[in-house]
Amino acid sequence: xxxxxxxxxxxxxxxxxxxxxxxxxxxxxxxxxxxxxxxxxxxxxxxxxxxxxxxxxxxxxxxxxxxxxxxxxxxxxxxxxxxxxxxxxxxxxxxxxxxxxxxxxxxxxxxxxxxxxxxxxxxxxxxxxxxxxxxxxxxxxxxxxxxxx
Numbered sequence: 340x341x342x343x344x345x346x347x348x349x350x351x352x353x354x355x356x357x358x359x360x361x362x363x364x365x366x367x368x369x370x371x372x373x374x375x376x377x378x379x380x381x382x383x384x385x386x387x388x389x390x391x392x393x394x395x396x397x398x399x400x401x402x403x404x405x406x407x408x409x410x411x412x413x414x415x416x417x418x419x420x421x422x423x424x425x426x427x428x429x430x431x432x433x434x435x436x437x438x439x440x441x442x443x444x445x446x447x448x449x450x451x452x453x454x455x456x457x458x459x460x461x462x463x464x465x466x467x468x469x470x471x472x473x474x475x476x477x478x479x480x481x482x483x484x485x486x487x488x
Contacts, residue, residue, distance in 0.1 A: 343429045345421060349407055352400040365408045370461045373401060373408075377448045377457060384449060394449050402442030405457055406431050409441065409464055417468045431464075439464055 356363045359379065361372050380397050384390065406429070410419060414431060422432035432438040441464075447455040466472045 343421065343423060345403060345407070345429075348400060348403045352404040355400060363404055365404075365411045367408075367412055367461075369408060370405070370458050373405060374448075374456065374458050377401060377445060378453065380449045381452045385452075389450070394446060397449060398442050398446035402440075402445030403429065405445055405461065406439075406441035409461060409468075413465060414468050419468060433468070437468075439467075 353363050356372070356376055359376060361376055363369050363372060377397075380394070384394060406421065409431060410421075418433045419431045419437075420433075421429050422438070424430055424438075428440065429442060430438045430440045439460075441457075441460070444455065444457055444460045448457050463472070
């Protein structure tokens, strides 16, 4: 991917969402709007046949929006930022061990439908970033902390 033109990509995502009659405002609630937009594309590609390049283009737009919304709603305060992988893929990274790929998630959502929910990704990403969920450990196992809210 090379250079990551984040601001231009975000403007394109906002403009495209607006043309679809949707508004993206970087709030937690906008992730449900994003879920609906990605479902429109999933349906379109199911009905008209997959086009890997077009799917990827939409994934970059809306995955960048997903990642930026995570950053604006807490992950930046926890040390996450945009970084490029060795292959040039923009990811959210805290350090070499902690990174997530909202663009890849958006691509999977378009390809696979609701089973690859971006809302679920968003919610779990925030919990993991806060250190409240240790991957590979289930609540109730010895050493696992119960969450109370």
